Amino acid sequence: QLQAYGGGLVQTGGSLRLSCAASGRTGSSNYLAWFRQAPGKEREFVAGTSKRIGRTAYADSVKGRFTISRDSAKNTLFLQMNSLKPEDTAVYYCAASEYNLITSTIRIAESYGSWGQGTQVTVSS
Numbered sequence: 001q002l003q004a005y006g007g008g009l010v011q012t013g014g015s016l017r018l019s020c021a022a023s024g025r026t027g028s029s030n031y032l033a034w035f036r037q038a039p040g041k042e043r044e045f046v047a048g049t050s051k052r053i054g055r056t057a058y059a060d061s062v063k064g065r066f067t068i069s070r071d072s073a074k075n076t077l078f079l080q081m082n083s084l085k086p087e088d089t090a091v092y093y094c095a096a097s098e099y100n101l102i103t104s105t106i107r108i109a110e111s112y113g114s115w116g117q118g119t120q121v122t123v124s125s
Helices: 024-028
Strands: 002-005 008-011 016-022 031-037 044-050 056-058 066-071 076-081 090-097 119-124
Parallel strands (some): 008 119
Antiparallel strands (some): 016 076
């Protein structure tokens, strides 16, 4: 199971840190990621990280502003979000895959078998 938390309301330029606690089988997942979904839009990949090789990937829209990390000892995934913009407003979901996903699949939501419940992030202008 995955449980995401840490969302909230922040002004443009502000920061938030999202967390995702993994339990059960998801605690040993090989690939973890954050997705987001804004109203009326499809769910989109934000950032991902591989447990085995420690490689990270980001969507172009958040590169340089967001940082994904994980604490394997605590089975927790983080997303540090800085310089937030109104277009970052969305429900953010953490996702896990038991497989070590290849680059061509990490941005595809169907590649992930486990999902958290989502946490709302609202950035006011």
